[in-house]
Amino acid sequence: MANVIETFKLTKSFNGLTAVDKLDISVETGEIFALLGPNGAGKTTTISMLCTILKPTSGTAKINGFDIVKEPMQVRKSIGIVFQDPSIDDRLTARENLYMHANLYGVPASEQKNRIDSILKLVELEDRADDLMRTYSGGMRRRLELARGLIHYPKVLFLDEPTVGLDPQTRDHVWKYIRELKKAHDITVVLTTHYMDEADKLSDRIAIMDYGKIIALGTSDKLKETLEGDVIIIKANNAEGVMSLLTEKMGLPGAHVVNGTVEVTVKNGKSMLPRIVEAATQNDIFIESISLREPNLEDVFLHYTGRTIRADSGREPHGIAAIQRRKIR
Amino acid sequence: MSELRGLYTLWLREVKRYLRDRVRIVSSFFQPLLWLVIFGVGIGASLRGAIPIPGLTYQQLIFPGIIGQTLLFTSMFMGISVIWDKEFGFMKEILVAPISRVSIFLGKMIGDSTDALIQGIIVIVLGLALGINIDPMTFLVSLPIMLLITFGLVSIGLTIASFMGSLESFGAIQSFINLPLFFLSGALFQIQSLPSWMQDISKANPLTYGVDALRNVILGAAWQPFQVQPLFVDIAIVGAFDVAMIIIGTWAFSRMK
Numbered sequence: 001m002a003n004v005i006e007t008f009k010l011t012k013s014f015n016g017l018t019a020v021d022k023l024d025i026s027v028e029t030g031e032i033f034a035l036l037g038p039n040g041a042g043k044t045t046t047i048s049m050l051c052t053i054l055k056p057t058s059g060t061a062k063i064n065g066f067d068i069v070k071e072p073m074q075v076r077k078s079i080g081i082v083f084q085d086p087s088i089d090d091r092l093t094a095r096e097n098l099y100m101h102a103n104l105y106g107v108p109a110s111e112q113k114n115r116i117d118s119i120l121k122l123v124e125l126e127d128r129a130d131d132l133m134r135t136y137s138g139g140m141r142r143r144l145e146l147a148r149g150l151i152h153y154p155k156v157l158f159l160d161e162p163t164v165g166l167d168p169q170t171r172d173h174v175w176k177y178i179r180e181l182k183k184a185h186d187i188t189v190v191l192t193t194h195y196m197d198e199a200d201k202l203s204d205r206i207a208i209m210d211y212g213k214i215i216a217l218g219t220s221d222k223l224k225e226t227l228e229g230d231v232i233i234i235k236a237n238n239a240e241g242v243m244s245l246l247t248e249k250m251g252l253p254g255a256h257v258v259n260g261t262v263e264v265t266v267k268n269g270k271s272m273l274p275r276i277v278e279a280a281t282q283n284d285i286f287i288e289s290i291s292l293r294e295p296n297l298e299d300v301f302l303h304y305t306g307r308t309i310r311a312d313s314g315r316e317p318h319g320i321a322a323i324q325r326r327k328i329r
Numbered sequence: 330m331s332e333l334r335g336l337y338t339l340w341l342r343e344v345k346r347y348l349r350d351r352v353r354i355v356s357s358f359f360q361p362l363l364w365l366v367i368f369g370v371g372i373g374a375s376l377r378g379a380i381p382i383p384g385l386t387y388q389q390l391i392f393p394g395i396i397g398q399t400l401l402f403t404s405m406f407m408g409i410s411v412i413w414d415k416e417f418g419f420m421k422e423i424l425v426a427p428i429s430r431v432s433i434f435l436g437k438m439i440g441d442s443t444d445a446l447i448q449g450i451i452v453i454v455l456g457l458a459l460g461i462n463i464d465p466m467t468f469l470v471s472l473p474i475m476l477l478i479t480f481g482l483v484s485i486g487l488t489i490a491s492f493m494g495s496l497e498s499f500g501a502i503q504s505f506i507n508l509p510l511f512f513l514s515g516a517l518f519q520i521q522s523l524p525s526w527m528q529d530i531s532k533a534n535p536l537t538y539g540v541d542a543l544r545n546v547i548l549g550a551a552w553q554p555f556q557v558q559p560l561f562v563d564i565a566i567v568g569a570f571d572v573a574m575i576i577i578g579t580w581a582f583s584r585m586k
Binding site for chain 1: 421586
């Protein structure tokens with residue numbers, strides 16, 4: 001079977017608000033697939049439906065050959081989930097949490113000890129395995145949740161914003177564990193994230209999601225290639241002047257201001273650079289610095305939506321994400 | 330089979346969490362002690378033996394009632410575990426597991442009932458220390474009766490908690506239910522001497538039959554002339570109440586997201 005997940009016009013509305021809109025995606029067996037988008041884009045709602053936590057308003061999906069609406073128990077046995085918010089029992093030890101999970105998922109008693117010992121080693125928690133979870137740091141809890149999601153050998157592991165709220169160093173660690181766990185257990189990983197670098201570094205294919213729809217899908221390189229060009233970054237004494245210079249006088253579309261610097265994507269960056277400097281000088285604009293870089297996923301998102309993903313990220317979840325989070329709780 | 334294992338796992342979790350909470354266990358001695366010693370001795374002294382039940386002190390009369398009260402308060406309080414689990418996210422781990430909501434409810438319910446039963450046993454130990462006479466046979470017979478009482482009460486607590494979003498609102502609702510059920514159960518008096526309107530309300534209170542069952546067992550022959558119902562009728566009523574509450578609780582859990 002090539003596709004371990006297939007969705008068929010998967011749709012979810014909350015009180016008339018469409019959170020996920022006729023989603024048709026397929027995830028290949030063995031890949032790391034990222035749903036990238038701002039908070040409120042419908043990523044968590046999508047995952048919640050795939051995990052059978054939420055019932056779709058219409059449409060359906062198949063995971064490991066099982067229908068999420070008609071065969072939820074079979075789907076549940078086929079998947080592991082790491083939720084965005086913590087979901088461990090902090091009054092129990094790490095080992096007890098793992099045993100509990102193994103029992104809930106029907107792992108044969110004779111195999112439990114071996115599986116738990118080896119997965120604890122993989123996430124490097126064997127020394128702390130018998131400590132209460134409440135003594136763990138945020139990063140350690142995350143690692144244990146990753147481990148727990150794999151105890152029953154799922155076909156697909158869902159990770160909902162796996163590194164949200166973690167410091168950069170811990171994030172690197174968690175990424176390393178995700179890659180190692182994926183390799184060791186030969187599973188498919190589906191993750192949601194609003195971090196560009198997470199999607200970029202971790203996943204094989206990326207689906208960019210906004211307002212409940214997939215607006216672009218492909219490998220990181222493919223997505224960047226669609227922009228056909230380079231990004232020029234200009235820091236000047238007069239950002240507005242630069243904007244009007246680029247759009248009106250030089251006819252370059254898509255220029256925008258990010259933290260006071262102007263960014264624009266152009267076809268041939270190296271030859272465009274001196275022309276911009278020249279035009280600026282003629283119009284009495286003083287350029288402090290100007291540089292060239294390859295486009296990143298942020299630029300891809302901007303290209304398709306006209307907005308930066310950062311404008312939405314880092315805040316408390318709002319809109320549909322907030323409504324839905326309350327429901328899940 | 331895997332359903333049973335899931336149920337057992339959830340039971341074990343509730344019991345483990347309870348047994349680790351030393352503060353809760355130690356403090357659980359305190360309230361029944363106040364009721365039995367201060368209230369029991371105090372009211373008993375002011376009644377000056379005017380209790381209409383020959384051969385019983387007031388403290389002896391309310392002893393099974395205080396067991397019932399402890400079971401009631403503890404059982405209802407157990408609903409708080411649902412709110413904790415929702416608040417700390419653990420509920421999601423249980424709800425997405427491949428086991429039925431019936432097993433989830435029963436696992437949690439029997440686990441919480443086991444904890445409440447331990448609290449009940451603590452009160453019996455306390456009674457022994459205060460010189461109330463309980464022979465080993467009486468003790469053994471009272472165990473399944475206590476457990477039967479807790480099933481329905483824990484189910485009420487879990488059902489209410491499954492609808493509640495916060496600890497505060499759960500606490501508020503709880504006090505609305507706990508005290509009326511307690512006072513109207515005849516835990517502190519015998520209901521025959523009540524005015525008839527109050528007696529009618531008491532007879533609609535399931536805890537009345539739980540307390541009556543415990544008195545039938547613990548007080549024995551001295552209580553018989555005053556019993557609300559014979560022991561087997563008490564047990565049948567409490568059992569029927571349990572079944573009804575378990576069905577409602579399972580329904581409440583099945584609609585929880």
